[in-house]
Amino acid sequence: MSRSDWEVVIGLEIHAQLNTASKIFSGASTAFGAPPNEQACAIDIALPGTLPVLNRGAVERAIRFGLALGARVAPKSVFARKNYFYPDLPGGYQISQFELPVVQGGAITIWVGEGENAYEKSVRLTRAHLEEDAGKSLHEDFHGMSGIDLNRAGMPLLEIVSEPDMRSSAEAVAYARALHALVRWINICDGNMQEGSFRCDANVSVRKKGTQPLGTRREIKNLNSFRFLQQAIDYETGWQIETLEDGGRFEQSTVLFDPATGQTRMMRSKEDAHDYRYFPNPDLLPLVIEPEWIEQVRATMPELPAAMKSRFERELGLSAQDASALTSAKEVADYFQAALAATGDVHAKLCANWVMGELAARLNRASLEIASAPVSPPQLAGLLLRIADGSISNAIARKVFEALWNNEGKDADDIIERQGLKQVTDNSAIEAMVDEAIAANPKSVEEFRAGKEKALNALVGQVMKVSRGKANPAQVNELMRRRLGI
Amino acid sequence: MPLSNEEVARLARLARLSIPDGSADATRKQLDSIFVLMTQLQSVDTTGIEPMSHPQELPARLREDAVTETNRRATFQAIAPQAEAGLYLVPKVIE
Structure with missing residues (x-):
């Protein structure tokens, strides 16, 4: 028996914080970073006699999500009380949805891996439901007591x-990333993982390959980065396989991931699991969503990543992988489309290569997001036009790009002009440089005449060096061959 | 379906109720009488009837997404048993 005889089965629960101005059941602000409890109103702190009233904006965002995933938006859904005692939950219950969630079913297509081994896969959703967050407990020492901040409550x-559709940590991360991109794309969540706006729990189990029944699962709580998600699942998978191979067993339980050690550890077993005693919340009548409302929301939906991806393939002739990468985030798609439009919509492949290549690499080195790239889409387009019409080579283009990045000129033409980077296409000028190279490198000439094709590259390289990259390599090559009498 | 004393103890624990040793039987009997009523309700044939979550067939009223609350922390914390640095203080809890 070895690890390859096992298959991991993963399902994710993701909490996306909706980007409404006010809380889900009260008119308190949701702004991040306020001093403790300044945004916790009477409803949020569960003072007796207060009643929750549902925020229309939160429901609208749930509808947007349902439409984006091709899910069923329930015409009627019900809020329930999930009962447990913890000081950051002042009412003694969390208002959530249980039997009748607002979004049911749906699926999302993910792109897993890179290069030749990359593949597409569809992951089904069970449901998505609306609920309120709890407050925050601070366990620093306040004279042996805990401090409670209820700004996050509500x-x-x-x-x-x-659904448990994922079969590797890579698939789980690809799914989480796809959802993360989608909720930002449809503008329902800011996706800020450091601030806790997007948090993942992973249900992990293993089974022998080729068997049907699911193994015992353990749930890893509160993973707030894609890297931790991957590390936690990999560690947990290895642990489960080892335990079972050694003849051991384990119970269904909840575990925590410790980023410092890279390990998961038991938080509570099934016996200690909460018994939430859900029941319909009598304070909130059923949420009814009329078909007209759904249609109104549908009319405001942007083109979705999947639709944009197939349009890029169909209309721009891009590969599935390029199209997928360009629609991986709204900001990337926006940048690409703006740059492409500025080239007159004619250099899609070149534009795609530069956005995903040079620009992405440069952004990565500078730890910048594409939305704050120093090179604007029209500036990139200006550069691409000069590559396309042969004014500059790719090597020079990278120089111009760097100059644009460092704000050394207003656009590509300006920099090419100012720094004298225009490609030399004048035959007589290039011929002079070719002759010079031939005269200075008799050894290479001899080798080439003796049939060593590589020697030509050295001669061409000399000319390129003398011209400081401005000569057109194809032209140099041709003239060199002619001069050498081939 | 009569309850056992263990089940009563579990319910009490979940609800954070303390039931003094001597009154376990009395509590169980009271709960049992409620369960008898439930059993009676459950014996009604409800085939084909859509379950209701609430006694009235009314939809929820929704509010517009707008901030209407102001900071009233000082007022709320004036009646809290203990507060410090803007935080409500509670007996130490670490899960």
């Missing part, structure tokens, strides 16, 4: 539950 959350 924040609107959409809990998105997947």
Whole structure:
């Protein structure tokens, strides 16, 4: 028996914080970073006699999500009380949805891996439901007591539950990334993982390959980065396989991931699991969503990544992988489309290569997001036009790009002009340089005449060096061959 | 379906109720009488009837997404048993 005889089965629960101005059941602000409890109103702190009233904006965002995933937006859904005692939950229950969630079913297509081994896969969703967040407990020492900040209490959350469709940590991360991109794309969540706006729980189990029944699962709680998600699942998978191979067993339980050690550890077993005693919340009548409302929301939906991806393939002739990468985030798609439009919509492949290549690499080195790239889409387009019409080579283009990045000129033409980078295409000028190279490198000439094709590259390289990259390599090559009498 | 004393103890624990040793039987009997009523309700044939979550067939009223609350922390914390640095203080809890 070895690890390759096992298959891992993963389902994710993701909490996306909805970007409403006010909380889900109260008119308190959701702004991040306020001093403790300044945004916790009477409803949020559960003072007796207060009643929750549902925020229309939160429901609208749930509808947008349902439409984006081709899910069923329930005409009627019900809020329930999830009962447990913890000081950051002042009412003694969390308002959530249980039997009748607002979004049911749906699926999302993910792109896993890179290069030749990359593949597409569809992951089904079980449901997505609206609920309120709890407050925060601070366990620093306040004379042996804990401090409670209820600013987060009542924040609107959409809990998105997947089917156990993922078979590797890479698939789980690809799914989480796809959802992360989607909720930002349809503008329902800011996706800020450091601030906790997008948090993942992973249900992990293993089974022998080729067997049907699911193994015992353990749930890893509160993973707030894609890297931790991957590390936690990999560690947990290895642990489960080892335990079972050694003849051991384990119970269904909840575990925590410790980023410092890279390990998961038990938080509570099934016996200690909460018994939430859900029941319909009598304070909130059923949420009814009329078909007209759904149609109104549908009319405001942007073109979705999947639709844009197939349009890029169909209309621009881009490969599935390029199209997928360009639609991986709204900001990337926006940048690409703006740059492409500025080239007159004619250099899609070149534009795609530069956005995903040079620009992405440069952004990565500078730790910048594409939305704050120093080179604007029209500036990139200006550069691409000069590559396309042969004014500059790719090597020079990278120089011009760097100059644009460092704000050394207003556009590519300006920099090419100012720094004298225009490609030399004048035959007589190039011929002079070719002759010079031939005269200075008799050894290479001899080798080439003796049939060593590589020697020509050295001669061409000399000319390129003398011209400081401005000569057109194809032209140099041709003239060199002619001069050498081939 | 009569309850056992263990089940009563579990319910009490979940609800954070303390039931003094001597009154376990009395509590169980009271709960049992409620369960008898439930059993009676459950014996009604509800085939084909859509379950209701609420006694009235009314939809939820929704509010517009707008901030209407102001900071009233000082007022709320004036009646809290203990507060410090803007935080409500509670007996130490670490899960």
